Amino acid sequence: MSDYGPLKFHVPEPPGRPGDAPNFDGIEIPEAGSVRRPAVDSKAADMKELASTMIRVLNTEGEAVGEWAEGLDDDVLLTGLKNMIRVRAYDERMMTLQRQGKTSFYMKCTGEEAIAVGFRAALSKGDMNFPTYRQQGLLLSTDYPMVDMICQILSNSRDPLKGRQLPIMYSSKEHGFFTISGNLGTQFIQAVGWAMASAIKGDTKIAAGWIGDGSTAATDFHASLVNASVYKPPVILNVVNNQWAISSFRGIAGGDHATFAERALGYDIPALRVDGNDFLAVYAASKWAVERARRGFGPTLIEWVTYRVAPHSTSDDPSQYRPKEESSAWPLGDPILRLKNHLVARGMWSDEQQVQAEAEYNDEIRAATKEAESYGVMGSGASPKDMFDDVYKEMPRHLREQRQKMGV
Amino acid sequence: MPRMSMIEAIRDAMDVKLGQDDDVVVYGEDVGYFGGVFRCTAGLQKKYGTSRVFDSPINESGIVGTAIGMGAYGIRPCVEIQFADYIYPAYDQIVSEAARLRYRSNKDFTCPITIRTPCGGGIFGGQTHSQSPESLFTHVSGIKTVIPSNPYDAKGLLIASIEDDDPVVFFEPKRLYNGPFDGHHDRPASNWSKHPLGEVPEGHYTVEIGKAKVFREGADVTILTYGTMVYVAEAAVNETGINAEIVDLRTLMPLDIDTIVQSVEKTGRCMVLHEATLTSGFGAELAAQVQERCFYHLESPVVRVAGWDTPYPHAQEWDYFPGPARVGKELKAMMEA
Numbered sequence: 204m205s206d207y208g209p210l211k212f213h214v215p216e217p218p219g220r221p222g223d224a225p226n227f228d229g230i231e232i233p234e235a236g237s238v239r240r241p242a243v244d245s246k247a248a249d250m251k252e253l254a255s256t257m258i259r260v261l262n263t264e265g266e267a268v269g270e271w272a273e274g275l276d277d278d279v280l281l282t283g284l285k286n287m288i289r290v291r292a293y294d295e296r297m298m299t300l301q302r303q304g305k306t307s308f309y310m311k312c313t314g315e316e317a318i319a320v321g322f323r324a325a326l327s328k329g330d331m332n333f334p335t336y337r338q339q340g341l342l343l344s345t346d347y348p349m350v351d352m353i354c355q356i357l358s359n360s361r362d363p364l365k366g367r368q369l370p371i372m373y374s375s376k377e378h379g380f381f382t383i384s385g386n387l388g389t390q391f392i393q394a395v396g397w398a399m400a401s402a403i404k405g406d407t408k409i410a411a412g413w414i415g416d417g418s419t420a421a422t423d424f425h426a427s428l429v430n431a432s433v434y435k436p437p438v439i440l441n442v443v444n445n446q447w448a449i450s451s452f453r454g455i456a457g458g459d460h461a462t463f464a465e466r467a468l469g470y471d472i473p474a475l476r477v478d479g480n481d482f483l484a485v486y487a488a489s490k491w492a493v494e495r496a497r498r499g500f501g502p503t504l505i506e507w508v509t510y511r512v513a514p515h516s517t518s519d520d521p522s523q524y525r526p527k528e529e530s531s532a533w534p535l536g537d538p539i540l541r542l543k544n545h546l547v548a549r550g551m552w553s554d555e556q557q558v559q560a561e562a563e564y565n566d567e568i569r570a571a572t573k574e575a576e577s578y579g580v581m582g583s584g585a586s587p588k589d590m591f592d593d594v595y596k597e598m599p600r601h602l603r604e605q606r607q608k609m610g611v
Numbered sequence: 612m613p614r615m616s617m618i619e620a621i622r623d624a625m626d627v628k629l630g631q632d633d634d635v636v637v638y639g640e641d642v643g644y645f646g647g648v649f650r651c652t653a654g655l656q657k658k659y660g661t662s663r664v665f666d667s668p669i670n671e672s673g674i675v676g677t678a679i680g681m682g683a684y685g686i687r688p689c690v691e692i693q694f695a696d697y698i699y700p701a702y703d704q705i706v707s708e709a710a711r712l713r714y715r716s717n718k719d720f721t722c723p724i725t726i727r728t729p730c731g732g733g734i735f736g737g738q739t740h741s742q743s744p745e746s747l748f749t750h751v752s753g754i755k756t757v758i759p760s761n762p763y764d765a766k767g768l769l770i771a772s773i774e775d776d777d778p779v780v781f782f783e784p785k786r787l788y789n790g791p792f793d794g795h796h797d798r799p800a801s802n803w804s805k806h807p808l809g810e811v812p813e814g815h816y817t818v819e820i821g822k823a824k825v826f827r828e829g830a831d832v833t834i835l836t837y838g839t840m841v842y843v844a845e846a847a848v849n850e851t852g853i854n855a856e857i858v859d860l861r862t863l864m865p866l867d868i869d870t871i872v873q874s875v876e877k878t879g880r881c882m883v884l885h886e887a888t889l890t891s892g893f894g895a896e897l898a899a900q901v902q903e904r905c906f907y908h909l910e911s912p913v914v915r916v917a918g919w920d921t922p923y924p925h926a927q928e929w930d931y932f933p934g935p936a937r938v939g940k941e942l943k944a945m946m947e948a
Binding site: 331333363364365367368372374375376381382384385386389392393394395396397398399400401403404410422423425426427429430433593594595596599600601 | 634636662663667668670672673676677678679680681683684685686688700703704707708711712713714715716717718719720721752753755775776777821864865866868
């Protein structure tokens, strides 16, 4: 008789499925202000606990507390709130465009606005982000023209990418926003390479990689960490843990019982785990990591803990795989509401101003959309001639022949 | 003029570019201190420092992924994949990223990187030290594919590749590193010091990417080939007495159609010859091009001689490798057709 029972195959399941009550018991949330702020030149080994806890600044009363609350610029907070309102309004409007059939596809970042907007506020001109498709806030908190963004979504005659790219895969070198790829995780290692180049050239610019919880399972995540560990380039490795990769909960990425931030420790990379819906915590942690990178102390990994409120994309229906009320039950709340309450409590903002700002951005986006639509919708106006350019720097003969065959 | 092996010529190309352009960096597995498992980067780290020439972790996706990031920053990495057989972990980065960066960003970002990788068989390398995966790259829009067959071209083409603003996959037939090889494994190996193409100018020069070379002029049949097979073709010609024109393509993408058409129209017959496996190999593209463009000049069907459609074996090396006997037999059959 065997001493061994039959082996069992383990497949993680989320705590709730459609019809269940939302359950976030697995997510431990420490008190705001309870996590220390180490020196920017700290070694990974001396700040290990920061990968397992959660940096939070705003308490339940909306007050900014603890070491991470120090030295935050009020103007950045006000601008941050406005940018978040703008991003959310933009997402709503683009979703409508898709429903109207004016574009084929869109992806919202609802609930995650604080992360991109707060992080962008800590960067300087010349730094480079390597975003995923859910960091529109990085671009929307610069002076990049909104009309150009919408033209890209519409693939029209004014599309900066000439109709070649799926909607939302923006690109702007000037605005520190690397060209988005549909292939997940690839840009994370490219950010490390960009930062290596900055160090090789003795520059002071830094790079930021972005990846979601699901894509940390991609091999390029490991490639990024090992290269960042080896060469210590000025890069910030952002993991946006919104709990969901389309229909797969974080456990399918191996993130149910260990945090994503903890992965950095095995590579000797300092890691922070941050309340991603707390704009003050986002900005403070970003500033810390930016300062660390720019002073030459090397990479930082930051896990931003948040929740994907919206469907994965306009092609997705979350009611098929998660409890309907899960997003409203998310214990870290709504990033816009939390920052708003903080600023209102400090007398820096009001309900009236909030309503007014929402109206102003709606007007701006409505006008930008109208202008963008005048250049065509859903691919109309994009030239087939543009299809053959820029495959190579100079068009090789076979492409010239193919273009001629098409008669364009 | 100095004489160099292909290894020395490749090393010299990187030396020239590292010396001329502060933005050129060279890295890969064992490339730095040790100077590469084939000595192609010997002495470069000592001369240019660890910021310019360095060792990388064993992570091909990381090597190419970081190079793409560096290219986007604005410098010119020339990276090495130790064997072409090990380029597959980097395939996503090459196909999905390097090849498309310029196109998808409307030239906002570009990818001026060179990926060097030793390829080809004939060295008892078995399954994972012998492959010729060039057709996996020629099929991808946005990358250039280069494969030299001698020290002179290797240096000139590598300098041109490093200077090119498009991503280049640069295949180095490792069987040719030390000397030409015609497939006669039972004869003593020759080296480049006795071969005219082992004469390599000092300093900077380029061989244009996208230009084939007529390696041997002939009137009766055209052999389109590249890499080690250039010398196999030459041996087969010498042994059969068939007056074949041997075209060394040198660049597979973009392809030098004019030289190909000119030769086939002259000879009326065409063999395509490569080490890589037959089915969907680059020879299929060559055969289709010749059929489309030279149909009315053809006196016999285009013939493909290639590696068999099997993984590259170890013990059966010379049954697999398309040697001069196989090429000669096919040539004779073509001339009788």
